[in-house]
Amino acid sequence: MKTLRSYFTLLLALLLLGSNFAQAQTTTTTKKPMSKTLKGGLLGAGGGAVVGGVLGRVIGGKNSTAGGAIIGAAVGGAGGALIGRRMDKQAAELKREMAGAKVERVGEGIKITFDSGILFAKNSAALTSTAEDNIKELAKTLVKYGDTNVLVEGHTDNTGTDAINNPLSQRRAQAVANYAQQQGVDASRFTVQGYGSTQPIADNSTEAGRVANRRVEIAIYANEKLKKAAEKGTI
Numbered sequence: 341m342k343t344l345r346s347y348f349t350l351l352l353a354l355l356l357l358g359s360n361f362a363q364a365q366t367t368t369t370t371k372k373p374m375s376k377t378l379k380g381g382l383l384g385a386g387g388g389a390v391v392g393g394v395l396g397r398v399i400g401g402k403n404s405t406a407g408g409a410i411i412g413a414a415v416g417g418a419g420g421a422l423i424g425r426r427m428d429k430q431a432a433e434l435k436r437e438m439a440g441a442k443v444e445r446v447g448e449g450i451k452i453t454f455d456s457g458i459l460f461a462k463n464s465a466a467l468t469s470t471a472e473d474n475i476k477e478l479a480k481t482l483v484k485y486g487d488t489n490v491l492v493e494g495h496t497d498n499t500g501t502d503a504i505n506n507p508l509s510q511r512r513a514q515a516v517a518n519y520a521q522q523q524g525v526d527a528s529r530f531t532v533q534g535y536g537s538t539q540p541i542a543d544n545s546t547e548a549g550r551v552a553n554r555r556v557e558i559a560i561y562a563n564e565k566l567k568k569a570a571e572k573g574t575i
Contacts, residue, residue: 405493405533405535405539405557406451406491406493406557406558406559407446407447407451407559409449409491409559409561410446410447410448410449410450410451410559410560410561411446411447413448413449413489413561413562413567414447414448414561415448415562415567415570415571417571418570418573419567419570419571419572419573420448420570422570422573422575423448423562423566423567423570423575424445424447424448426485426566426575427445427448427449427450427560428445430450430481430485430488430560431443431444431445431450433481433484434450434452434477434478434481437477437480437481438452438474438477438478439474440454440455440458440470440471440473440474441453441454441458441474441478442454446559448561448562449488449559449560449561449562450559450560450561451557451558451559451560452478452557452558452559452560453555453556453557453558454471454474454516454555454556454557454558455551455552455554455555456495456496456512456554456555456556457551457554458470458471458474459471459474459512459515459516459556460512460515463504463508465508465511465512465514465515466515467515467516467519471516471519472519475516475519475520475523476523478520478558479519479520479523479524479525480523482520482525482529482560483523483524483525486526486529487562487563487565487566487569488529488560488561488562488563488566489529489530489531489560489561489562489563490517490520490525490529490530490531490558490559490560491530491531491532491533491558491559491561492513492514492516492517492530492531492532492533492556492557492558493509493513493532493533493534493535493556493557493558493559494508494509494510494511494512494513494514494533494534494535494556495509495534495535495536495537495539495540495553495554495555495556495557496508496509496536496537496553496554497537497540497544497549497550497551497553497554498537498540498544498550498553499544499550502536502537505536505537506534506535506536507534508534508536509534509535509536510532510533510534511534512534512556513532513533513534513556514532514534516556516558517530517532529563537553540553541553541555
C-alpha cells in the first residue's frame with residue numbers, strides 16, 4: 341500500500357508540473373483555472389508532505405517555502421475539500437480586514453505576504469502602527485478559527501551581509517508572531533523562521549525587486565485536530 345501511495349504521489353506531482361509547464365507555453369488557449377478547494381483536495385490525495393517542496397514552488401510561487409508548507413500539510417480527498425471550504429471563509433475575512441497585505445488561497449491553506457516597508461522601518465524589527473493594525477485583524481481571525489497552525493517567515497533583499505540580514509529577518513518574523521500572540525493567539529500554533537536574502541522572489545538588481553524581496557510571509561494550514569475531523573467529515 342505504501343509503495344502504491346508513493347507511485348501515486350509521484351505521478352500526481354509529474355502531472356501537475358506538466359500542466360504548469362504546458363500552461364506557461366500556451367498563448368492561444370484560455371483555460372479555466374482550477375478552484376482552490378478542488379486543488380487542495382487533489383494535491384493532498386497524493387501524500388502531502390512527500391511532494392510539498394516541489395508543489396510549493398509550482399503553486400506557492402518561486403522559492404515559496406510558505407506555499408510548500410501548506411501543500412505539504414494537505415490531506416486531500418473529501419477531507420481536503422472540506423478544509424478548503426473552511427479556508428475560503430477565513431481568506432475572505434482576511435482580505436476584507438487586512439488592507440496592507442496580500443492574501444492568497446493556496447491548496448488547503450492561506451498564504452499572506454506583507455511588504456516589510458509596511459511592517460518595519462529600514463533596518464528595524466520594530467512594528468509600525470500600520471503593521472500592528474494589520475496583525476490585530478489577522479489575530480482576530482486566528483482566534484476565531486483556532487484549528488490551524490501558523491508559519492511566519494522573514495525575508496530580506498541582498499543588500500548588506502548575511503550576518504546582518506539573517507538575524508534581522510528572524511527578528512522581524514518573530515515580532516509579527518509575538519504581536520499576534522499578544523492579541524490572544526496561542527503561541528504553540530506558531531513556527532517562526534528567518535531566511536535572510538536566500539529566497540528572493542524578484543530581481544535584486546533593481547529597486548523594485550529589492551522592495552519585493554523585503555517581506556514577511558505567513559502560511560496558515562490545518563492542524564492535526566482539524567485534519568482528523570475533516571477526514572471523518574465532522575467539520
